[in-house]
Amino acid sequence: MKLLPTKLLFFLFFVSTISAQNLYESGYFIDNNNNRKECLIKRVPWKNNPTEFEWKRTISSNSKTENIENIKEFGVGQDYIFKRYIMEFDLRGDDVANSTKSENPRLRIRKVFLRVILQSEASLFLYSENGVNRFFYTARNVAYPELLVYKTYYVPDLKKKVGKKVIPKSNTQFKEQLLQHINCGNQDVEDVTHTIRDLKKYFIDYNHCKGAKIKYTVKKKINQTKIGLIGSLDFVSFSHPSEFNVSQTILYDDVMAPKFGFYLETFIPFYKVDLSFFLESTYRSFSTTQSNAFGPTEPAKIDFKSINVALAPRFHIYLSSNFEVFFEGGLSIDNDLGTKSVFNDNIEKVTVDYFYGGGFGVGRFKLGYRIYTDKNIAKSDKLSVTLSNSELTTSSLYLSVNLSKHNRK
Numbered sequence: 230m231k232l233l234p235t236k237l238l239f240f241l242f243f244v245s246t247i248s249a250q251n252l253y254e255s256g257y258f259i260d261n262n263n264n265r266k267e268c269l270i271k272r273v274p275w276k277n278n279p280t281e282f283e284w285k286r287t288i289s290s291n292s293k294t295e296n297i298e299n300i301k302e303f304g305v306g307q308d309y310i311f312k313r314y315i316m317e318f319d320l321r322g323d324d325v326a327n328s329t330k331s332e333n334p335r336l337r338i339r340k341v342f343l344r345v346i347l348q349s350e351a352s353l354f355l356y357s358e359n360g361v362n363r364f365f366y367t368a369r370n371v372a373y374p375e376l377l378v379y380k381t382y383y384v385p386d387l388k389k390k391v392g393k394k395v396i397p398k399s400n401t402q403f404k405e406q407l408l409q410h411i412n413c414g415n416q417d418v419e420d421v422t423h424t425i426r427d428l429k430k431y432f433i434d435y436n437h438c439k440g441a442k443i444k445y446t447v448k449k450k451i452n453q454t455k456i457g458l459i460g461s462l463d464f465v466s467f468s469h470p471s472e473f474n475v476s477q478t479i480l481y482d483d484v485m486a487p488k489f490g491f492y493l494e495t496f497i498p499f500y501k502v503d504l505s506f507f508l509e510s511t512y513r514s515f516s517t518t519q520s521n522a523f524g525p526t527e528p529a530k531i532d533f534k535s536i537n538v539a540l541a542p543r544f545h546i547y548l549s550s551n552f553e554v555f556f557e558g559g560l561s562i563d564n565d566l567g568t569k570s571v572f573n574d575n576i577e578k579v580t581v582d583y584f585y586g587g588g589f590g591v592g593r594f595k596l597g598y599r600i601y602t603d604k605n606i607a608k609s610d611k612l613s614v615t616l617s618n619s620e621l622t623t624s625s626l627y628l629s630v631n632l633s634k635h636n637r638k
Contacts, residue, residue, distance in 0.1 A: 253285055258303035270305045277358050278342050311342035318363045318376045328381045332400050346429055350441035351411050353432045368410050377403035379423040413438035453496045460489040461627030465515055469619035479519055486515030509539040531570035535563040551592055558585035580604050593631040600624050
């Protein structure tokens with residue numbers, strides 16, 4: 230029992246480490262011959278736009294690598310779509326330290342995977358490298374992506390000594406491009422900054438104004454809280470030493486006890502594994518009778534009632550946009566509601582144990598299994614040494630349903 234918290238921490242660390250290093254998610258790619266292949270693609274952070282990716286046919290098959298020379302497009306889950314283009318753009322830094330005196334970008338031709346930020350009548354693309362972002366767009370009259378021109382440059386501050394100070398400036402030609410090619414209902418471009426947030430919002434507003442359907446957009450990863458119902462079937466065993474014969478153990482019939490309640494779950498998404506923390510409150514009760522009574526002695530009975538509260542992290546690994554496996558482990562607290570037993574009124578009002586387990590989820594539903602540590606429900610300070618060593622053992626099979634709007638992210 231004393232080692233369980235340590236084992237639990239090791240279990241959670243092991244699960245998070247293994248899942249973070251080996252997560253493949255449902256995806257696809259299109260090759261140079263326009264052949265589309267559904268597969269599993271390794272999900273990585275991609276702070277810089279990739280030039281290659283790893284994929285598998287199935288979760289158990291060997292991984293392969295494809296690169297930009299052979300692939301026109303690929304997508305991973307709901308987070309990434311990359312399309313190959315040959316583009317001309319400048320990658321000078323967006324801060325003064327890495328800028329030049331020239332207001333005009335020094336364009337260079339590159340073959341790149343552009344990330345799709347929004348796809349509609351007017352689409353927005355992004356290329357990132359070493360913290361520098363360049364945006365591209367297509368529109369009704371612009372079929373091939375064009376650069377939204379932006380450049381940081383500087384001019385000398387003539388009020389200071391030469392070389393001592395400069396004044397940062399920005400070439401915001403992209404605002405003129407938006408005004409000319411992507412503007413509906415007199416959209417204001419003056420306050421639009423060269424950021425994903427502002428440009429994405431501007432493109433969404435434009436497409437809505439045009440009545441165009443937004444086929445795809447990158448969703449911001451935010452903390453998300455869900456509420457749902459949970460029902461479980463607990464497999465319960467109970468025993469304690471005999472008060473009259475220390476060598477005898479009083480055994481009770483194993484029972485299956487229903488448990489039901491609700492839960493709150495808050496998601497904290499990472500780039501490889503979604504981590505959530507859940508708080509669960511359930512009512513559970515069971516009755517069982519001594520199974521090894523001897524002679525005329527009346528069998529002992531226990532009528533157990535409690536409100537159980539569980540608090541734990543849960544690690545989610547998505548094998549497709551609608552299917553996941555998960556692992557969990559944490560703390561379980563029983564608050565007694567008037568349990569009746571051989572202990573009379575000497576039942577602990579609050580008892581604590583630990584649990585670990587896992588399962589799988591499809592859409593709104595999760596099916597899981599938990600194993601709990603044994604615990605003593607008797608008050609040790611008010612009973613004899615023998616009676617104060619009860620042992621309640623529980624495992625649980627549960628089904629939960631999310632009542633919030635189903636959205637993985």
